[in-house]
Amino acid sequence: MSGFLTTEAPQPTSRAHEAPFLVVDSLSVRFPTHDGLVKAVSDLSYAVHRGETLGIVGESGSGKSVSSMAVLGLHDAKTTRLEGSIKVGGQEVIGADEDTLRRLRGREVAMVFQDPLTALHPFYSIGRQIIEAYRIHHDVSKSEARKRAIEMLDRVGIPQARSRVDDFPHQFSGGMRQRAMIAMSLVNDPKLLIADEPTTALDVTVQAQILDLLQDLQREFNSAIIIITHDLGVIAEMADEVLVMYAGRAVEKGRTKELLTHPEMPYTWGLLSSVPDVAADTSEKLIPIPGNPPSLLNPPSGCPFHPRCQHKDKVPGDLCYTTLPALEPGRRGPNHLKRCHISNPDAVYEVDVLPEMGEDSAGHAIREGMAVPDMDGTTR
Amino acid sequence: MTQTEPSASQQPASTAVRDSAPIIEVVNLKKWFPVKSSGVLRRTVSHVQAVDGVSFTVPKGGSLGLVGESGCGKSTTGRLLTRLYDVTEGQINFEGKDLAKLSNKEMLPLRSEIQMIFQDPYSSLNPRHTVGTIVGTPLQVHNVVPKNKVLDRVRELLEVVGLNPEHYNRYPNEFSGGQRQRIGIARALALQPKLLVADEPVSALDVSIQAQVVNLLKDVQREFGIAFLFIAHDLAVVRHFCPEVAVMYLGKIVEIADRDTLYNHPHMPYTQALLSAVPDVKQAAVGGRRQRIMLEGDVPSPINPPSGCRFRTRCWRAQEICANQEPPLLQIGPRHKVACHFAGEIDDPSPVPVTLDVLGCDERGNRLPGREPHPELSAPGFLPTYNDLETHRRRSAAIDVSMAGTSTTAVRHTEGGKSGK
Numbered sequence: 001m002s003g004f005l006t007t008e009a010p011q012p013t014s015r016a017h018e019a020p021f022l023v024v025d026s027l028s029v030r031f032p033t034h035d036g037l038v039k040a041v042s043d044l045s046y047a048v049h050r051g052e053t054l055g056i057v058g059e060s061g062s063g064k065s066v067s068s069m070a071v072l073g074l075h076d077a078k079t080t081r082l083e084g085s086i087k088v089g090g091q092e093v094i095g096a097d098e099d100t101l102r103r104l105r106g107r108e109v110a111m112v113f114q115d116p117l118t119a120l121h122p123f124y125s126i127g128r129q130i131i132e133a134y135r136i137h138h139d140v141s142k143s144e145a146r147k148r149a150i151e152m153l154d155r156v157g158i159p160q161a162r163s164r165v166d167d168f169p170h171q172f173s174g175g176m177r178q179r180a181m182i183a184m185s186l187v188n189d190p191k192l193l194i195a196d197e198p199t200t201a202l203d204v205t206v207q208a209q210i211l212d213l214l215q216d217l218q219r220e221f222n223s224a225i226i227i228i229t230h231d232l233g234v235i236a237e238m239a240d241e242v243l244v245m246y247a248g249r250a251v252e253k254g255r256t257k258e259l260l261t262h263p264e265m266p267y268t269w270g271l272l273s274s275v276p277d278v279a280a281d282t283s284e285k286l287i288p289i290p291g292n293p294p295s296l297l298n299p300p301s302g303c304p305f306h307p308r309c310q311h312k313d314k315v316p317g318d319l320c321y322t323t324l325p326a327l328e329p330g331r332r333g334p335n336h337l338k339r340c341h342i343s344n345p346d347a348v349y350e351v352d353v354l355p356e357m358g359e360d361s362a363g364h365a366i367r368e369g370m371a372v373p374d375m376d377g378t379t380r
Numbered sequence: 381m382t383q384t385e386p387s388a389s390q391q392p393a394s395t396a397v398r399d400s401a402p403i404i405e406v407v408n409l410k411k412w413f414p415v416k417s418s419g420v421l422r423r424t425v426s427h428v429q430a431v432d433g434v435s436f437t438v439p440k441g442g443s444l445g446l447v448g449e450s451g452c453g454k455s456t457t458g459r460l461l462t463r464l465y466d467v468t469e470g471q472i473n474f475e476g477k478d479l480a481k482l483s484n485k486e487m488l489p490l491r492s493e494i495q496m497i498f499q500d501p502y503s504s505l506n507p508r509h510t511v512g513t514i515v516g517t518p519l520q521v522h523n524v525v526p527k528n529k530v531l532d533r534v535r536e537l538l539e540v541v542g543l544n545p546e547h548y549n550r551y552p553n554e555f556s557g558g559q560r561q562r563i564g565i566a567r568a569l570a571l572q573p574k575l576l577v578a579d580e581p582v583s584a585l586d587v588s589i590q591a592q593v594v595n596l597l598k599d600v601q602r603e604f605g606i607a608f609l610f611i612a613h614d615l616a617v618v619r620h621f622c623p624e625v626a627v628m629y630l631g632k633i634v635e636i637a638d639r640d641t642l643y644n645h646p647h648m649p650y651t652q653a654l655l656s657a658v659p660d661v662k663q664a665a666v667g668g669r670r671q672r673i674m675l676e677g678d679v680p681s682p683i684n685p686p687s688g689c690r691f692r693t694r695c696w697r698a699q700e701i702c703a704n705q706e707p708p709l710l711q712i713g714p715r716h717k718v719a720c721h722f723a724g725e726i727d728d729p730s731p732v733p734v735t736l737d738v739l740g741c742d743e744r745g746n747r748l749p750g751r752e753p754h755p756e757l758s759a760p761g762f763l764p765t766y767n768d769l770e771t772h773r774r775r776s777a778a779i780d781v782s783m784a785g786t787s788t789t790a791v792r793h794t795e796g797g798k799s800g801k
Contacts, residue, residue: 059586159677173678174450203449203613205675208657212674230587233659237669260664274591276620278643278658285598286620288591292556 019090020047021224022071022109022192027084027094029066029075029248036297037081040066042248044084048241050191053218053225055239055256057232057271059293063248064228068194070094071226072109073101089191107137110185114197116177120169126153127165130184137188152183156213175206179213186217192224199234211238232271236260244268247294247304250327254336264330264338264345266311273357280357287356303341311348315341402437403575403607404461404494408758409434409470409480411456415683429682430456432631433470435709435760438575443601443608445622447615447654451679453631454611458577461609462496463487474575492522492571499580501560505552511538511563512548518570537566540603541596558589562596569600575607582617594621615658619643624715627651630690631682633709637716647712647723647769649673650691673726688745689721697722697729704745707735708757711766723769730769732776738767 029041041063048054056064069075071086073093086093088108093101113119121129130149131142138145146165153161156179169177178198185193195214199207211234218225227238235242235256242259244252244267252265263269270289291308294300306312306320319325319341327339331346342348412427431453438444446454459465460480461472467480479490498504505514515537516530525533535545541562552560561581568576581597582590594617601608612618618625619639626636627650635648646652656672663670675694680686686693692702697720707719712734721733733743740751 059588175678204615204657204659205449205653206678207659208672209674211659212669215669231659232587232661233663236661236664237659256664257667260661270588272661274588275661276591276594276616277662278616278619278655278660280620282620282639286591286594288595289588290592292558292589293586 018049020049021089022048022226023085023087024067024071025085025087027067027070027086028082029063029070030081030083031079032081033297038296039299040248040296041070044245044248044250046243046250046253048192048224048226050224051218051222052240053227053238055235055242056226056228056245057230057235057242058245059230061293061296062245063296064245065196066248067245068111068196068226068228071192071194072105072111103137106133106185106190107188108190109192109194110188110190112178112181112185112193112195112198115201116174116181117169119181120177122169125166125168126172126180127167130165130180130187133184134187148187149183152187153180156180156183156186156217157209158183174202175209178202178206178210182210182213182217186221189221190223192226193218194226194228196228197230198227200229200231207234214238232260232275244271247299248296249304249339250337251305251339252337253327254332258332258336262332262336262346263349264332264336264342265305265340266309266342267305269349269353270308273353284357303339311342311352314348315343401440402761403440403474404609405437405471405473405760406457406461407435407471407473407760409457409460409472410468411453411460411465412468426683429631429685431460432682432685433758434626434628434631434633435758436626436633436636437761438607438609439624440574441601441605441607442624443610443622445618445625446609446611446628447613447618447625448628449613449654449679451630451682452628453682454628455579457628458496458579458609458611461575462494462577463491464496492518492524493573494575494577495568495571495573497561497564497568497576497578497581500584501557501564502552502584504564505560507552510549510551511543511555514552514563515548515566515570518567522571524571533570534566537570538563540569540600541566542592556589557585558592561585561593565593565596565600569604569606572604573606575609577609577611579611580613581610583612583614590617597621615643615655627654630679630685632690632719633717634691634720635716635718636709637713637718641713641716645725647716647718647725648691648720649695649697649729652726689719699733701733701741701743701745705735705739705741708738708753710735710738710757711763712769713766715762716766717762730773732772734767734769734772 024044024046027041027044031038031040044067046054058064070082071088071093073096075082082094084094088104091104127146127149130152131145134145134148150161150165153165158164158176158179172180199210202210214225215238227234229235239256242254242256243250244265246267252259252263252268263272273287274289276286289308294304294307300307302321302323303325309320312320325339325341327337330336330338338345409431410433411431412429414424415426415428416422417425434457436444446457448454456465460467463479470480472479479487512531512534515534519525519530519533531548534548538545538548543559543562552563555563578597582593585593598621600606610618610622622639624638625642626633627648628634629650635642635646635651642651643655646655653673653675660670677694680693688704689702689707692698695702701721707721709717709719711717712723721735722729723734724730736743738754738757740753741747
């Protein structure tokens with residue numbers, strides 16, 4: 001990686017002819033606890049094609065991590081109630097035996113965790129951990145695996161990979177650890193990479209490096225990526241498709257550009273307006289979403305967002321309190337799904353939400369990126 | 381270098397808050413942590429130069445933002461101000477006293493004036509104490525209200541921060557993250573401080589809750605006239621909260637300016653890289669990634685920082701002088717100081733080092749005989765006179781022409797050069 005990386009997302013080509021690599025169909029995850037049944041994920045469906053990126057956004061406890069851990073079969077079968085279907089490359093994950101799952105993990109599906117310091121074993125060298133991951137799925141000698149590990153570390157941008165391969169995790173900086181994690185997860189050329197808050201623990205400059213790396217690698221290996229984050233900025237720059245989760249359910253789903261420019265669900269509006277923008281008017285107050293996320297032990301009746309929703313008066317009767325809205329297309333075409341009773345979300349967004357955010361109804365006047373001229377020798 | 385009297389038009393329009401006397405003035409503050417050798421003697425072998433000579437002021441009732449990456453020393457600076465750490469060198473002038481030199485006993489009456497809000501609302505509240513005890517303890521320690529009035533005051537404070545005053549008997553674990561942060565804020569407000577050091581007050585909270593807490597802090601500031609040192613790594617939050625922002629890198633302030641200048645016309649390469657790295661929601665309408673400056677490698681170790689400019693190992697503008705001379709924090713605008721030899725907007729760096737006159741050295745950074753660095757370079761705050769980059773540029777362009785061939789840098793004209801962000 002050198003100089004300026006002017007990257008563009010892969011073009012959203014029509015992939016209708018190709019079967020999606022991952023299909024999650026009406027997935028429910030429930031954990032029985034002393035206090036009752038925690039409904040961590042309810043009726044979640046999505047699909048990811050190879051070469052595409054799905055972004056999952058939501059607050060902590062909205063079920064984003066739980067659902068993606070289910071894809072890897074990481075939940076304890078004895079204490080978790082899983083329903084629905086998860087198909088990875090045609091292979092059903094739910095109910096699969098441990099041997100099948102083991103062949104899947106790391107080889108077909110790999111995961112990058114949020115905190116690389118706790119995800120890496122402090123007692124083994126980075127190289128040894130990558131070699132182990134490689135040799136589990138490939139019948140190769142240690143020296144061959146070591147060569148492969150060095151190659152991967154080099155590929156993710158670790159300087160002097162040949163000598164750093166024997167370093168321990170604590171000898172790496174945060175960004176390098178995350179790179180090492182990515183090297184480890186990519187060593188088997190997985191077809192699906194799940195990145196669970198891959199950059200949350202990192203500084204913005206390092207975050208930019210890691211996100212670039214992920215995109216480069218995606219182009220190279222044509223893998224599918226699921227990126228889980230609470231940062232809409234990351235989603236906007238990385239994802240082809242977005243899934244917004246709230247209280248264990250998908251509440252909005254669509255192509256990134258479409259969803260972030262014409263959001264149709266009050267929770268998404270709230271997320272967009274509560275984050276200060278680096279270019280927004282500073283005299284404006286931030287508009288927070290009132291209240292707190294609901295308990296999943298006892299989710300609210302009707303629409304799970306109704307206790308915090310500021311637009312429920314726009315729905316006739318007490319529909320919001322009694323009936324769970326279906327996840328269905330709104331007025332903006334069949335690919336933009338939302339779970340909301342409001343019948344004219346576009347108008348509400350333009351009239352009520354955008355002015356509050358300090359934008360006019362033309363709204364999406366896009367700030368131009370920093371004019372970055374060609375400058376050679378940036379890498380020095 | 382030219383010292384320019386700014387014309388009236390250059391003065392910022394609203395100067396009401398900014399020009400009030402500073403509540404706290406930090407001069408050349410240093411904190412070096414010793415690194416001990418292993419073995420019995422545990423001799424000090426080197427130092428982590430966590431904070432290495434920072435100077436700034438916080439205006440009365442105003443707020444200064446402190447941004448930078450992890451490990452740049454911003455939290456250490458905050459903890460020095462509250463004297464949770466002892467100062468290695470430098471001054472902290474607060475109400476006529478130098479906090480850096482006070483003993484713990486002398487510090488005691490002043491502790492109520494400077495309070496702190498911590499990052500992690502889970503570990504900063506004692507889980508075995510009720511909210512009433514947590515918020516009431518500072519009141520009792522400092523004896524500000526009679527014992528039988530403590531509870532009333534606690535309820536009042538809980539109400540101020542938007543919690544139910546009847547919940548004083550609950551324990552922290554019964555509250556959510558955002559509510560806990562409110563408890564921390566109530567505790568900090570209990571003594572009616574004049575300065576609040578907020579160390580990453582919202583970064584541990586969910587996005588939808590962050591806005592609630594930021595708004596609360598703004599209300600508190602307006603209502604009680606408290607000055608804030610707002611430490612955060614989230615550039616957007618800092619911009620929202622602070623009219624003035626300082627950027628730190630490896631223990632030093634590299635750029636300090638009013639919000640509009642810093643975010644729209646940064647003159648230091650590191651600030652530019654930091655700003656361009658922030659992912660932007662609005663990018664969704666364009667698609668793909670924003671064009672950005674990629675910094676190579678990692679922040680160098682503060683145990684053995686690079687010579688000269690600390691950013692030079694990752695800087696695309698770096699030249700010989702950057703390794704030889706540390707750039708001073710030079711004032712280049714009415715409210716704008718920058719530490720860069722080649723200060724300038726992103727596509728328009730200064731062709732000739734702007735710091736030669738004040739440092740008394742030549743273009744390669746060698747000290748000229750008989751010249752001493754300007755003594756007032758590390759003074760905090762802003763002066764009415766400053767070094768004007770345009771004038772400097774015109775002058776050096778003139779010199780360049782007369783010494784054609786001897787200069788290493790190309791002459792660049794400045795018209796239409798301001799096409800940055």
